[in-house]
Amino acid sequence: MKSLPYFCRGEVIRGFGRGSKELGIPTANFPDSVVDNLPADISTGIYYGWACVGNGDVYKMVMSIGWNPYYKNTKKSMETHVIHKFKEDFYGEILSVVLLGYIRSERSYPSLEDLIAAINSDIEEAKAQLELPEHSKLKDDNFFTSTTTSSPVSPSSTVSTSQSIINGH
Ligand code: ADP
Ligand code: MG
Numbered sequence: 068m069k070s071l072p073y074f075c076r077g078e079v080i081r082g083f084g085r086g087s088k089e090l091g092i093p094t095a096n097f098p099d100s101v102v103d104n105l106p107a108d109i110s111t112g113i114y115y116g117w118a119c120v121g122n123g124d125v126y127k128m129v130m131s132i133g134w135n136p137y138y139k140n141t142k143k144s145m146e147t148h149v150i151h152k153f154k155e156d157f158y159g160e161i162l163s164v165v166l167l168g169y170i171r172s173e174r175s176y177p178s179l180e181d182l183i184a185a186i187n188s189d190i191e192e193a194k195a196q197l198e199l200p201e202h203s204k205l206k207d208d209n210f211f212t213s214t215t216t217s218s219p220v221s222p223s224s225t226v227s228t229s230q231s232i233i234n235g236h
Contacts, residue, residue, distance in 0.1 A: 070109050074163075077100060090179075097146075112131075113171050120162055129150070129193045131148075150194065
């Protein structure tokens with residue numbers, strides 16, 4: 068995928084209550100504005116990379132890019148599980164991510180246990196991949212320190228929308 072590494076950020080919005088949190092694997096959802104900007108060669112499936120909430124620390128993440136059942140599978144969704152235990156939810160905050168690599172395609176599982184096992188193995192794969200020097204160096208990318216305030220839109224800046232920041236760091 069020639070678009071990797073892929074940088075983007077956007078507000079964390081409410082998902083569709085699929086109970087990810089109850090499974091111990093909460094996934095922070097991006098709004099359509101971010102999803103619609105995905106390059107065509109970023110196919111659906113599970114990715115690993117780095118993520119940062121607001122101006123916080125940069126953590127490992129896994130992201131699912133998939134077809135959104137809420138929109139009758141006509142629209143993609145991007146859901147990020149940050150590999151870190153947060154004290155509280157961060158709806159409304161700006162989530163910044165870089166996608167670095169592809170783990171697997173989307174598929175359905177015969178049971179919830181199988182799904183959870185697959186996600187946990189994705190998390191292990193992500194952790195290992197992100198230790199590689201070529202991937203770990205992205206943790207310190209300027210992209211993660213260039214978030215100004217809590218808003219991605221800085222009126223005084225020439226970079227005026229979150230979209231234009233994408234891959235323009
Ligand atoms: P929703 O359907 O609203 O996306 P989830 O059950 O998937 O609900 O939970 C996602 C929310 O949980 C995120 O929007 C975020 O506010 C919070 N959250 C807490 N810890 C994490 C984490 N480690 N990774 C992602 N989201 C987290
Ligand atoms: Mg979610």
